[in-house]
């Protein structure tokens with residue numbers, strides 16, 4: 001089943017900058033798709049279309065349902081969008097309030113909300129932080145809480161923008177493991193080529209608002225020439241593999 005279908009999507013910001021120029025792609029249910037590409041390619045803009053934060057020309061279909069003005073609430077529950085900067089996601093006085101916010105808006109009972117907040121915080125390794133002020137947390141902790149805000153809503157699709165940006169090496173590895181552990185369809189915009197290698201079944205290379213290439217990670221992430229043409233590089237894992245095979249020759 002197709003989880004995400006984007007067809008001929010174009011978008012210009014109000015100032016006239018054209019960010020997407022006829023993007024088409026599909027993500028199969030359960031799959032992880034990486035969005036790679038240079039700065040300004042349109043990756044974040046594309047993610048913002050998946051839950052209707054931005055509305056461009058073209059078609060966005062989530063779990064077989066075309067996104068329209070009418071089903072926006074329903075689609076937003078399906079697609080959990082985690083922003084690059086957790087400060088854009090967390091705006092309440094406490095961690096508890098930030099995670100409870102969406103659930104209370106859905107009219108869930110207080111006791112259920114309390115349980116879901118606890119469960120989700122435990123799942124992201126942030127139990128005991130319920131009463132803390134989000135703005136006092138470290139970036140790694142904020143990223144975990146931001147992820148928890150969408151997991152608590154029981155989303156089907158996780159859309160992550162630069163999930164490992166700014167994390168220290170150990171925090172990065174832990175966060176990658178946490179993302180990997182979520183049994184959801186995922187679409188991940190990233191400059192972290194090693195993350196793409198570790199997590200993504202397929203990758204799309206986006207450049208100047210277009211899909212320049214789309215295919216299995218094992219194929220595209222090994223194509224040094226293609227990656228260089230889009231200001232990208234092979235993941236370390238593949239570099240080591242190719243180095244080893246050269247040594248073996």
Ligand SMILES: Nc1ncnc2c1ncn2[C@@H]1O[C@H](COP(=O)(O)OP(=O)(O)OP(=O)(O)O)[C@@H](O)[C@H]1O
Nearest residue numbers: 013015017018019038039040041042043044045046
């Ligand atoms: N709010 C905005 N107003 C006007 N133009 C914008 C806005 N946000 C992004 N753009 C422009 O849209 C284009 C695509 O930007 P976008 O942020 O989607 O790229 P990106 O691939 O996510 O880049 P990065 O790798 O730096 O995160 C760029 O030309 C950018 O300058």
Ligand SMILES: [Mg+2]
Nearest residue numbers: 043044045189
């Ligand atoms: Mg971006």
